[in-house]
Amino acid sequence: MKAEPLTCGDYVTATFARDFVAEGFDYDTVERIHSGDLDEWTFALAQSGLFTNRVVAHARQAWQDDPRSLLDSLLADADEMTVKRYDVVWQALTRTAQFGTSGVAAEYA
Template identity: 40%
Template structure:
């Protein structure tokens, strides 16, 4: 499993939590993360201007290798109920096949 540096993962979590706080993180978002559809979150990080192209490439590569890194970043500031719902959904994705994004 590829691991992000600790400081970077915390920064990614803070930036993504701030970006998506109003929209909320739901089961469909978790499904997209699980299936590897990470473009919306990569673009959100890119628009912050905090990371250079190399760092963005490393971050998205780590997400591709282990989507749980993105999941955890999105849930960094989530309330306990949201976190539990999303983890339960994730577990269900692992135990039964799910349709591909858009399918």
């Protein structure tokens, strides 16, 4: 029986999801992820010592291609209300980016 390879999301969920959810809602983090500021997460994955440079590079590329995948991985073990709260903020940030307005997403924080 062949096991499916782990995805970048699996790595992040296993490494960071529990702490991410336990720390409570963090608007600044979701805003940084949405904007593509991935350095914090790339560094944390690399510094964990659990992953090769290749896996870290693959994770970063996957997040650059789809930043929402990082947030989804961090929320994999979150309760439904926490996921919904982050989703509302993500949608507001997307609208803000699309329409070039400022301050729209802050009302959801």
